[in-house]
Amino acid sequence: MNQSIIVLIVDDEGATRQILVKHIPWQQLGVEQVYSAENGMEGLKLARELKPHIIISDIKMPHMNGIEMAKAIRKEQPDNCFVFLSAYADKEYLKTAIQIKATNFIEKPIDLEDITKLMTELIQEIKIRVFKMETNLLEEQLMTKVTLNEEDFVKLVLEAKPSFASNLNYYIAAFKLHVAMPSNEYLAYQEILTYNFPKESCIKSMDRVGILFLIVKGGEKWSQFKEKIQSVVSQMVEINKEGLIFISIINQSVRLSDLQEACEFVREGINRCFFEKENQVYVVQAAQPAYEVEHELFDTFEHELKEGREHELMMLLHTLYNQFEHSNGTSINYVKNVYFKLIFYVLQEVESRMLSSKLERREIIHRLNQSETLYRTAGVVKETLRKFFEMVQRAPTEVDDPFYKMHQYLEEHYQEIEFSIKDMANYFNFTQCYLCVMYKKKTGITINQALTQLRIDKAKELLKNPKLKLYDIAYKVGYADGKYFTKVFSKVTGITPKQFRERHWAYEDEI
Template structure:
């Protein structure tokens, strides 16, 4: 489910901070709009119909409370998060009366905003569940046209060919069969989703059996994990992604002697640790593992989580930059993968017991 957000503040800096330093895609936010006062925000809200409005309270032309009252008339389910640099009880009472999702005092604390957004988006999802069959075939509630009544008929010949391709290590043939199957299923919207899930489980078993016969224990374990994921997956595209990931992992394991997961993760991190957008999920997909399996295997191997290892690498490089360069603290943070300077300082202090500034003062004489 995708959301849209409208940020309203008569000051440019808070708008830019919220727009550019919140990882909106993690919350399912597709569109972020801005307005510099309450009046223009009301016009934009009427046009764009945002799901969430983050608004300053004290603004020219129309304040945040007045904006909320007007918006609620046209968008009763819109969630408001109020910002204020003033500890004013009347503002707080007004926010409570309007059933605002939260009242956050300035200066903006990004961690606090993120926490509020998590709660708000969960609330929106719980109250706006799409039709499960529309969600399954189309990935969301945006297209409300009736589903067609075509039903997919399984072809035993297809499964025979797939089984042979998997057993005979024919990657091209396997992929050539899976992609048309997926496209055909997308066109057959009258097929019960549970029937499609059973079909995908049947294909996963082909990979599990082949992996076990070749003593590919990691692939077989990932296959079992895939079966659990398929049972709970709500979309056809998600089912296909699970199967593709397993397919990639299986053929990668066949085509080369792969290092163990610990070595592969560490090799990957050597090249990607400084990327702010780095996620464990993206890494797992790039390496051909399921996210659940890779996290468990890595921690079992070295006693640390992958995220802990990322933090360790970043802070080691940060220490070097602090001791041997004149970069400003926020520049050091950006160099080591933290787009938010305050967050970098918080993580550094938590992990080392001193602030970046204190660390620099203590170690810069070593130059």
């Protein structure tokens, strides 16, 4: 790979920037250029100048937060990998980050081993993607110019392959390869294509989003062409059973003058492979109508989850899957967002019952991000639900569970201005140090972070009442100083209490 990987680190804390720049083994990972910025505005400026492959950014920063910066960068550079850092598990921020396709989340204080492992995975994926882009450059130019008019397009084909004639018919297939193997082994796939389709009988070219087009002279029946394509897929799967291959073809041969339109048609078909069975040839047809989920589905899912009704939840997921499976005109981003929302309901319930750790949450979000088919996407949610109910069954009863009692203690005492961890430790007959270490190990956050999040959550509910003054709300959730309450609320949510209240009532008016 000729192009070196560029990493940009954006964080308003100098210590965090220094740790990431100096203590991640970037050179060993194959990264030669690492830059840093101290706020979102500076990060946006550098991103536009450098076009980094990976951006590691804090979420909450002055002038422009990480989410705002990422949205601006995404409009211009849709392929960057974003990794967000955050000291708080704020649901609104995470939901927004999911919508802009964040690659992963790292909670502060950062764990160098965890982030090094994540960087290793991301860099490997980037190397594979860039490797695909750099193969067969001459023929790549052919397909990146499909926006030419018909005359110029045909001329370009004839110049690239003089043996191609306008009076012949051609078959077209498009491949998108999700390869779980080192990039040098990717060549094995190319060899299979070359063996089955010699160069003199076809054009093979890859566009800039990794779709490989195969244009073959129509010297055989279409059914034979389809069988040969399926045989190629089987050979590829045999080499690497973890690989995922999307293939779309047109159900007839086309003339040279129709190649441009046909290439665009099979390109559209690649996206619809998300809804099809894995590693199967998809014959492109007109898209089915899009499916839009009723809001009642989310309410039902949340209710059944809180009630612990596993069978009903699985039936709901089964129905949802069937609806999407027969609606391949639906945007893949929309499908992903629906499943992300369901995942967040599960993760919130896991947290409220203190059943899981932050590492599990990051892993689930990452897997859902990387799911390339409807089947795999729905499978992540199903598996998460099963694990949730397994944890519920293994968990101690509320009477015996000390962490449930600690949660209840916080619920009962969060309004106290002089709340004391020492008093809490004495209540449970623990030393203060042991209580803090045990709580952090079990929940992934400190007691103070849990208390702050609880107070802010309670404040959000109170802010929905327009009759309550801000200083009254501050006092009701344990803050004697209204200005300090506003500062903490803004730090956790990214907006002031006043802005939260205004947005809530604006949303209510829209409904």
